[in-house]
Amino acid sequence: SIQLAKRLDEVGFSDIVQIRNKVLELRASGQTVHAFHGGEPFFDTPETVKYAMMKALVENKTRYAPSSGIEPLREAIAKKLQMKNHIDAKTDDVIVTAGGAHALFVAFQALLNPGDDVLLFSPYWTPIRDMITGAEARALLVPTGPARRNGLTKTLEEFSTPHTKAIYYNTPQNPSGTVFTRSEAEEVAAFAKKRDLVVIADEAYEDLVYDGDHVSIASLPGMAERTISTYTFSKTYGMTGWRIGYAVAREPFMSGLRKLVLYSVNGVSTLTQWAALEALSIPQSAIDARRDEYRMRRDILVEGLNDAGLKCEIPAGAFYAFPEVTNLNKDSRKVASMLLDKAHVATIPGVVFGAQGEGHVRFGYAMPKEAIVTGLSAVKAYLKS
Numbered sequence: 508s509i510q511l512a513k514r515l516d517e518v519g520f521s522d523i524v525q526i527r528n529k530v531l532e533l534r535a536s537g538q539t540v541h542a543f544h545g546g547e548p549f550f551d552t553p554e555t556v557k558y559a560m561m562k563a564l565v566e567n568k569t570r571y572a573p574s575s576g577i578e579p580l581r582e583a584i585a586k587k588l589q590m591k592n593h594i595d596a597k598t599d600d601v602i603v604t605a606g607g608a609h610a611l612f613v614a615f616q617a618l619l620n621p622g623d624d625v626l627l628f629s630p631y632w633t634p635i636r637d638m639i640t641g642a643e644a645r646a647l648l649v650p651t652g653p654a655r656r657n658g659l660t661k662t663l664e665e666f667s668t669p670h671t672k673a674i675y676y677n678t679p680q681n682p683s684g685t686v687f688t689r690s691e692a693e694e695v696a697a698f699a700k701k702r703d704l705v706v707i708a709d710e711a712y713e714d715l716v717y718d719g720d721h722v723s724i725a726s727l728p729g730m731a732e733r734t735i736s737t738y739t740f741s742k743t744y745g746m747t748g749w750r751i752g753y754a755v756a757r758e759p760f761m762s763g764l765r766k767l768v769l770y771s772v773n774g775v776s777t778l779t780q781w782a783a784l785e786a787l788s789i790p791q792s793a794i795d796a797r798r799d800e801y802r803m804r805r806d807i808l809v810e811g812l813n814d815a816g817l818k819c820e821i822p823a824g825a826f827y828a829f830p831e832v833t834n835l836n837k838d839s840r841k842v843a844s845m846l847l848d849k850a851h852v853a854t855i856p857g858v859v860f861g862a863q864g865e866g867h868v869r870f871g872y873a874m875p876k877e878a879i880v881t882g883l884s885a886v887k888a889y890l891k892s
């Protein structure tokens with residue numbers, strides 16, 4: 508009989524999808540669901556971006572674009588990377604991808620050989636481990652909390668192997684909301700240079716930092732040449748469905764990324780690229796205003812969860828809270844099913860994000876304020892009963 512490629516044997520298919528399906532089922536049967544399981548902005552795509560797409564359509568910008576992205580967009584991205592991220596990037600160091608996930612996929616595919624190891628702070632965004640495994644490499648899980656307490660350098664030393672080729676560095680982090688400090692970024696950079704490692708820097712949530720600053724690791728001395736940094740229009744601009752992001756990297760990485768983008772999608776939709784160019788002209792003040800809206804939601808949710816008896820630290824970034832739930836049950840899958848079945852509160856069990864996430868559940872708060880408040884009431888009522 509015909510079999511799939513062996514490299515897919517250990518690759519999972521998102522548990523989160525199963526939860527999403529259960530929510531849809533409950534809703535279809537007329538039930539209200541308090542939807543904390545998601546990870547997409549409640550803001551709509553800005554009007555100016557929508558009109559830019561329509562204009563491009565009317566102007567018949569409907570043909571193949573260069574596979575690495577249209578020149579004006581790559582130029583505008585390079586300028587953004589210089590001004591905002593302080594990364595020394597030229598237009599040719601930029602490639603447009605079908606979202607941040609695609610940028611990460613091609614980065615791992617371009618870099619990894621069977622037998623290579625990748626240091627992965629855990630809990631981690633679930634697809635990352637599957638992408639590493641799918642590239643026939645191995646993820647070395649580095650527990651984030653203990654690593655931050657004991658010092659990143661010492662912990663990275665402890666968990667790395669002679670086969671370690673790269674570090675996946677995600678700040679702000681999904682699911683914990685952790686934001687690494689400048690001195691932590693410097694530690695990771697020093698370690699990468701000492702061990703001659705590549706850093707895959709996932710900056711999907713760069714505009715959602717509430718406490719401290721976002722530091723792009725590729726902006727640190729000697730790091731631009733060993734870092735592949737990935738970005739997305741999804742979270743900052745409310746453009747999850749458009750499927751557009753980008754990566755910045757030098758040679759030899761860029762040649763690999765170009766081949767993989769060419770053969771995976773042959774370039775991102777031309778219309779979407781013109782819309783993304785418009786998004787980049789949105790002033791930072793408007794982006795900051797959205798961030799302040801998220802901060803207010805974070806504060807309501809975290810206070811409410813602590814009131815309800817779930818121990819929750821204040822996450823410094825992204826739009827997730829990651830409370831401890833061991834007082835309800837040690838098994839986070841059981842807690843998430845109880846919350847969903849009994850209180851119609853949808854969350855994601857922490858163990859989905861790696862063993863180090865066990866004992867927690869993830870609440871996303873990228874939702875209307877009223878929905879957070881009513882959802883919290885449901886949590887409180889259930890936990891009291």
Ligand code: PLP
Pocket residue numbers: 546605606607608609632677680681709711738739740741747751752
């Ligand atoms: N990186 C992290 C940590 C994420 O949480 C996500 C989305 O949830 C992404 C990257 C990629 O998002 P997209 O593929 O929509 O750009």
